Amino acid sequence: MALNxxxxxxxxxxxxxxxxxxxxxxxxxxxxxxxxxxxxxxRVYAAALAILRNESDAEDAAQEAMLKAFANIRQFRAxxxxxxxxxxxxxxxxxxRRRRERTVVMEAIDDRREEESEYAPREFAxxxxxxxxxxxxxxxxQKLGEALAxxxxxxxxxxxxxxxxxxxxxxxxxxxxxxxxxxxxxxLRARLxxxxxxxxxxxxxxxxxxxxxxxxxxx
Amino acid sequence: MVDKRAVNCEQVWREISNYIxxxxxxxxxxxxxxxxxxxxxxxxxLAGTRNVIALYSDERMIDEQTIEVPAGFGRRLEKRLAQNxxxxxxxxxxxxxxxxxxxxxxxxxxxxxxxxxxxxxPELKSEHAQAGQGIPPDxxxxxxxDAKVFHVPGCGVIHNKATERTLTAKEAMQQGYVPCLxxxxxxxxxxxAGHVALETEADADADSDExxxxxxxx
Numbered sequence: 031m032a033l034n035x036x037x038x039x040x041x042x043x044x045x046x047x048x049x050x051x052x053x054x055x056x057x058x059x060x061x062x063x064x065x066x067x068x069x070x071x072x073r074v075y076a077a078a079l080a081i082l083r084n085e086s087d088a089e090d091a092a093q094e095a096m097l098k099a100f101a102n103i104r105q106f107r108a109x110x111x112x113x114x115x116x117x118x119x120x121x122x123x124x125x126x127r128r129r130r131e132r133t134v135v136m137e138a139i140d141d142r143r144e145e146e147s148e149y150a151p152r153e154f155a156x157x158x159x160x161x162x163x164x165x166x167x168x169x170x171x172q173k174l175g176e177a178l179a180x181x182x183x184x185x186x187x188x189x190x191x192x193x194x195x196x197x198x199x200x201x202x203x204x205x206x207x208x209x210x211x212x213x214x215x216x217x218l219r220a221r222l223x224x225x226x227x228x229x230x231x232x233x234x235x236x237x238x239x240x241x242x243x244x245x246x247x248x249x
Numbered sequence: 250m251v252d253k254r255a256v257n258c259e260q261v262w263r264e265i266s267n268y269i270x271x272x273x274x275x276x277x278x279x280x281x282x283x284x285x286x287x288x289x290x291x292x293x294x295l296a297g298t299r300n301v302i303a304l305y306s307d308e309r310m311i312d313e314q315t316i317e318v319p320a321g322f323g324r325r326l327e328k329r330l331a332q333n334x335x336x337x338x339x340x341x342x343x344x345x346x347x348x349x350x351x352x353x354x355x356x357x358x359x360x361x362x363x364x365x366x367x368x369x370x371p372e373l374k375s376e377h378a379q380a381g382q383g384i385p386p387d388x389x390x391x392x393x394x395d396a397k398v399f400h401v402p403g404c405g406v407i408h409n410k411a412t413e414r415t416l417t418a419k420e421a422m423q424q425g426y427v428p429c430l431x432x433x434x435x436x437x438x439x440x441x442a443g444h445v446a447l448e449t450e451a452d453a454d455a456d457s458d459e460x461x462x463x464x465x466x467x
Contacts, residue, residue: 060334064327076316101389101415154290165309193305218266225297
């Protein structure tokens with residue numbers, strides 16, 4: 031619950047203006063569409079990049095997605111969050127692009143690998159909260175990015191959509207065309223793997239230079 | 250005596266993500282809470298997992314310092330959008346102004362030439378249709394289940410509308426769809442005489458993938 035509250039808040043502020051823009055574009059003021067999507071450029075690009083991992087492919091997919099959103103703007107319903115709708119279209123465009131391209135074989139191999147086998151956490155030391163201020167440091171964000179990059183594609187995608195792009199489980203499943211159960215399994219594994227990776231990182235001083243008691247790991 | 254509700258560490262790990270999502274039922278939650286208060290390891294896993302989520306879900310993980318959008322992204326997008334708006338507007342006015350009678354005449358005149366256009370390019374889904382020419386690859390079109398034709402969104406002759414999906418003209422053609430005789434008439438070979446304006450417009454766009462259409466299309 032707390033997570034959902036956290037997740038839903040950041041966009042509330044601009045909502046009314048956004049709804050107004052959507053309504054106007056839907057009524058045919060096409061020239062306002064760019065203004066509507068501009069705040070989401072980065073998120074859209076990030077979603078495409080998470081799937082394609084190549085900057086120029088990601089840009090192409092992101093732009094295709096924006097054009098599709100434009101063509102389908104009348105199908106957008108006010109009950110949905112515009113950003114979520116946009117991200118789902120983006121994921122779809124990125125997946126289509128990936129299927130068209132060479133990675134198809136690798137993808138099949140990747141998908142065949144264990145989903146059922148369970149992941150056991152490795153790090154068990156006492157945990158303490160990592161202050162969110164540590165994210166002010168570029169190095170920390172970089173390390174988080176690197177840890178994420180070590181995950182297998184299927185885990186990374188689910189994690190990016192759910193925990194970073196903040197789609198819900200159902201929306202993530204729809205975007206990727208996989209079952210809700212698969213999303214949950216992959217999300218669990220992604221989170222646990224990242225937790226272990228970050229635990230190691232703490233010891234190397236990624237997050238804070240604050241001293242902590244000897245022998246105490248952050249979690 | 251063993252508590253029936255008790256769960257072991259492995260069971261806790263399996264559900265820990267759902268637990269954080271608030272996606273476990275009340276008895277399961279109670280059992281897990283009890284376990285967390287007794288098991289330091291699992292409490293550590295829970296706290297660490299929450300930490301992971303809190304860090305990565307922070308807005309700063311997708312800000313301008315973390316994710317660098319390629320230079321010129323916005324400008325290119327704006328341009329492609331503008332092109333789309335323009336082409337779309339133009340098509341309708343052109344259609345209503347003079348294309349209907351012109352195309353109707355040309356359809357008869359050009360009947361035989363259709364055969365030629367079928368001998369190369371992607372395999373077409375209908376022999377009774379022809380590949381389009383000079384269609385802007387980025388133009389958004391719709392196709393429906395079991396149909397062979399792609400349309401401009403809103404075309405009056407789209408059947409099975411419930412299954413409509415949108416893609417670019419380029420994708421549609423790559424998948425073997427052919428242009429609708431009604432709404433995309435102006436791009437058909439039979440309608441081409443004296444009509445080059447739109448093709449020029451598409452060519453003028455320097456985006457890299459634009460040229461492929463003309464190479465592979467015929």
